[in-house]
Amino acid sequence: MISAEEFCDLLADRGFTFASGVPCSHFGGPIAHLSTQAGRYVPAPNEGNALAVAAGAALGGQRTYVMLQNSGLGNLINPLTSLVMTYRLPILSFTSLRGWPDPATDEPQHEVMGPATPKLLDSIDTPHHTLYAQDGVEEFSAILEKAEKDLAEQRAPFVLVERGAIGKATAANDPHTEGLPASEAIRIVTAAAPQAAVIATTGFTGRDTFAVADAPGTFYMQGSMGHASSIGLGVALTHPERPVVVLDGDGALLMHLGSLSMIGSEAPANLIHVVLDNRVHESTGGQATTSATTSFPGMATAAGYASAVVCDREDGLQAAMSRAQATPGPHLVCIKTLPRTGAMPPRATNALSTLDIRDRFRSDLQR
Template sequence: MKVERLLEIIGSDFYTGVPDSQLKALCNYLIKEYGIDQKHHIIAANEGNCTALAAGYHLATGKIPVVYMQNSGEGNVINPVASLLNDKVYAIPVVFVVGWRGEPGIHDEPQHIYQGEVTVKLLDDMGIKSFIIGKDTTDEEVESAMQEFKTILADGKDVAFVIRKGALSYDGKVTYANDNTMVREEIIQHIVNVSGEDPIISTTGKASRELFETRVANGQSHKYDFLTVGSMGHSSSIALGVAINKPDTRVWCIDGDGAVLMHMGSMAVLGANAPKNMIHIVINNGAHETVGGMPTVASKIDLVAIAKACGYPNAVSVDNFKDLDDELEAAKSRNELSFIEAKCSIGARDNLGRPTTTALENKINFMEYLKTL
């Protein structure tokens, strides 16, 4: 189905969400059509954030907004859906567009398997009527579903279009780029060179894939690394939990700008606890690159100032490899919590692989290694 036709059928003029590879056609269309225009399109920090934005739009205009997200974001919307939008509370109507990763019977990554199984059930449990759009769904079927949805929305209830893999298409071309020169995979290689045998917790997406392949290229064991393949935004909290309980071991966290934005409150908790044995590195390309390259707001904010305000005693930003190496060595040598923002380009090599070990194997090997420290 052409994404333009879907949005014509829905008939909204405000969209907010968190980008998803399953919804790449939708995201690219919105960027091409509106860019980041507050009146029509806002990319939010997390799915709860965009649900609340949508509620504010409805309160101000009386019109119905659209919230888009990957199904992994359903957990982030449960609270605002149940306690804000619900017709027993404020009865705020919203159209959700949900990318269905991990659909049963469709091969996907391990972090999407269970989420895929419960995607529709979670919508049902939240009282959100859903309609599934696949490659063979006709425009007429979507129009009919939307007619039914309009009656539901008029009662202050919410509805959802669940999008199967490859169901939406868009012929427009969008290029995502920035002016930074450092490449993320090379940044990770520099981190690995300095960290030695210290444990590393890495964020979801391409960063963890590149860390895995760096170990392969170096002929190193994967036991040093915990690859957070899901749970976007929580890697630094996992690292904090490890650092607190392994106080004599230096713990590194490789994070991403989109992940940091998604649950930025974790930086406040980190700064307040200030583990002396932890180094928090945020690789910032100002993009949700793993799902397509759509922009985050991280290129417009001062992450170093935020880290300092949260209580990090050391926080710097680097945009070249000499400064990166110097700051990595300095962080390694000091006995204090350190924050390093590494500004990088958008892009990864086309033949980037995926971990060949399972998530469970990764956990077991990492835990066994931590026992030796």
């Protein structure tokens, strides 16, 4: 293992001074380390944005790298192939290897992408090198040397990073000091809308929902980060008689923000879009999102939602849920949530298979 500081310093020694990315816990250390120094790391909403901002910085003359989880490769393939490869821009990408080498040891949403990651890069003729957990500074330097050769040939190399290859560091962030615990907010929302079909976003929100409000009408969306509200829209449009509650995260909503406009345009009267805004990607170690400078209610209203509010207390949240159910939507309810404390409850997929989740949700919609 190399430390987070060694990772960043070896790259900086080679002139890589501009980084972007979307967190994976594998990169918690470097992101935390870089975030302590202004201008070193741009937190991106999705992996494609991360690559594109790095491409812009490369055009601007900087040496750049990005960090991502391999589940986000799909978000990045378009700008990788049509921008970075087409214009031969020199960017170094680090991707974690969830679901690799043995998909059975990871969560189900990584099963396809784990073994596919190297093959996918091969299929677009992108060079890649692997940093293993047992590797130290010497091996990492050798990998960077190989990557330099790729860059010199105007290719954009990837380094595949095994779990445990880079050390951790504590993320500095700016949490809300007023707000509700996430699990409490989920309990209040689901109790206020007992008839609703619920879509729970990926990460800790799904785990909290499974612990405090499991029901057959809850779809636990592990993976497909950022798509909970689009799934919710599809459900709401096909079942206009049923209230639909989306439990979203700030990082997840920011990842595919265009869904706000799609929802505003389709205007499903039965959709309540709840955003648990803790200003961080808590599920991957608490790296800051950019929600502190973004107004979700402002965006939702501008996108055509019928109403949008912020709550940070139980009474306000109860009132917002009552109003949202009494008037046609779509409604956005943004809840300021506090950092989670204590051990996280288990994932839904520890007890249910993905097919169980699908089937019981479908049957519940038919009832």
